[in-house]
Amino acid sequence: MPRYTVILIAIMIVSILFVFSACDTTAERTIVTVSIEEGTIVASYTLHQSIELENARLTLTYSDGFTDTVSITEDMLAGFSTANIGTYTLVVEYEGRSATLVYTVTQQDTSITVSSVEPLDFKTEYFVNDVLSVTGAKLRITYSDSVTEDIVVTEGMVTASSFNTKTATGASAPRNMSVSASTRGGLANCMVAYTVLPLATISSFTVTSTPTLIFQKGTATSELTARLSSLSYRVEYSDSTVVNLDFNASYMTITGFSTANTGNYSLSIRYVDNKSRNKSLSLSYQIIEQITEHQVTYDYNYIGVATVDVMTVNGLAPTRPTPTRNGFTFLGWYTKSGEIYSNNPWNFQDRVQQEMTLYARWSKINYTITYVGVANESLNKTHFAQYDIESAFSLYEESREGYVFGGFDKGGGVIVNSITLGSIGNLTLTAVWTPIQYNIVYNLNSGTAPNPNNPSTYNIEDSFTFSAPTRTGYNFTGWKNNADQQTINGISAGRIGALSVTAQWSIINYT
Missing domain, CATH: 2.60.40.3630 (Immunoglobulin-like)
Known part of the structure; x- marks a missing residue:
């Protein structure tokens, strides 16, 4: 390996180690x-x-x-x-x-004295039983040498005996708290006026919805607490303040609840707020003998949906399911399956005495079909004005002079010719019509066709005038319908059928 390659690799390794070292140092910064x-x-x-x-x-x-x-x-x-x-x-x-x-x-400079003390940002309005608050409060001290100093006030600077909120003062007769602070000019004192306002009283303490409290004999108090915790409570004060609360044992106390004996009783809930104001409300409850629990099976009563098993609560069936089913209306829970009988549905206030099955009852929904673009005497209007989810039928083919029927548009360009099993919902079916095209044959009778040429086809919705052909030495006098030998000058809307026409000429006499 060449020497310069080794050197280059070494430099790269050192650089990588340096980068990782730098990243690691940043991560562990202290x-x-x-x-x-x-x-x-x-x-x-x-x-x-x-x-x-x-x-x-x-x-x-x-x-x-x-x-x-x-x-x-x-x-x-x-x-x-x-x-x-x-x-x-x-x-x-x-x-x-x-x-x-x-x-x-x-040592303090005895030549410097406190000239004035100004209290700043003190809380001066309290309610009965409020505690002292000096948050943000200051004393602005002005000395004899014209220097001004702001001293932050602490609770220890307020003479304890000068602050009292046990009773109200009234706005016209405030009390004074004594505040003092050690300064470079000696001890600085001032009096700060404050008022103590009376507290609003609790005018009412209520539960927003009165519960039905039924417990079995020997039930633990925790079950009552659980029931009360599911409720909402409302506190109204004499100053129109309203507070909505959930149950909380830290400020709500229950008395008068016992499950030792059967019977009808009343319990009390006492609410105490953060200013020691209190109010009580009463709730009625019933203690019954212990009841054997039974299983209730809810059968949705149609294929493909499983049953639901639940246990009774104090002999009462719990909140029942409310099932849904396409194309059907739910009528209630019955002790018999099948179609509707004259017997009444299960009364959920009745106590369950044994295991049982409740069956959902259903009624098919009838949907309407509205036809658009068809004659009043249409067989579809007569025979197929309604249907339900179990209906299945083919729609009649409609007829209309001059048109070919192309089925029904049920919306969005979807063409149907029948109602299929499982369909639901009210329908608006619009007939789709395509105009029939008819041929036109022109016999020019030795003439020359116009330019542009006349149309070779037409339909019932068309309306136009035939253009005249030309012939040397002749005047064009019109077109003749070959079928009835009548003069025809063009196509009028509403006409149907194939057409054959012949050009008519008169010779020109020259002088």
């Missing part, structure tokens, strides 16, 4: 170092001053050299306190890596 972006966190504080993280960012450097930044949040901090004077180290942790910042805490 964070190598994290660092606090310079200037995004203050490194000098006074006693009791809070840290400001609004612009704080952390730079991430990955194993492949890629860098990214993330915002620094309070849950990432460790080692921050301004309770005492001194020099300390703030630690920022992120996904197993950490960065540090040395910061100092000094």
Whole structure:
């Protein structure tokens, strides 16, 4: 092998390994170092001053050299306190890596004081039993040196005894919560007015459809829960609010249910919402003796469809199938098969006492046939105005003067001459007619044919005038029908039959 070939192969192998190595490195990229972006966190504080993280960012450097930044949040901090004077180290942790910042805490400048405190974005409207929310709330502090600072409010800054939502206040008599924060100018205080509104009451708690609750003696409560879980519930409040619910044991409690004895009883469902408002509803239920289960077989009662076996539920046949069958109307489930008897169908409110088979009853559907393009006295209209799925017959051939019958178009250009077994649906059959073409023979009687020549055929729908031939020394005086010797000048619509005509001439007398 030539030397340069070996070198080329070696270079290709090294390139391939480099590519795979690069891909593998990208797939396993990890964070190598994290660092606090310079200037995004203050490194000098006074006693009791809070840290400001609004612009704080952390730079991430990955194993492949890629860098990214993330915002620094309070849950990432460790080692921050301004309770005492001194020099300390703030630690920022992120996904197993950490960065540090040395910061100092000094004595407050007693010459700087708080000039004003302005509460911003506080929630000021609560309902009875609501909890305090300071999300988004801030204190805007203005100092004596004209510097302004926004401090994010935490729940700990609100004096607990100043916030109370146990009773309503009314819009005209608000309460005041006391909010305080440590600042570079000392402790800043302000009062924030808030109102506590009364809660709307539950006016009704109902089930959207009243169930029939029948259980056998000794039935487990879990069966009741399953039945109640299939229902939908509606809660209406005094302020017209409506809530639709599914059954949930975490906020609905059942009392008064027992299957120890037979009889008719009432149970209660108590609903409690997330603000401790509650309402109850009552449902009637019946406990019956235990019933032996029986198998009910549903026979669809026509060839090619299998039977369906189901077990009774509490002696009642479950929701019955509603079968369909081409060309038939389903009439119900009967205890006898075959054609319709005078007996009534099975009453599904009756209890099943033994295994039994129910048979589907069917009635053939009669379909109509509408004929278009045929005479009123058509035999098809008289004899074949209806049919059903079991009908099979040939249609009569229609007749019409001047036309050949081409069958019936049942739509889409499909031509039929019969109704076949298994056909369904109302039909509109349009007769297809083709005009008969009749020959025309022209006897020019020593003349010359016109140009263009007269048609050699016609049909019952045609209408045209014969063109005149020419003959030297003669005037053309018309055409004569050879059959009746009558003058004929052309074809009129409605004419039928073959035609033979002869040109008529008169000699020209010259002076």
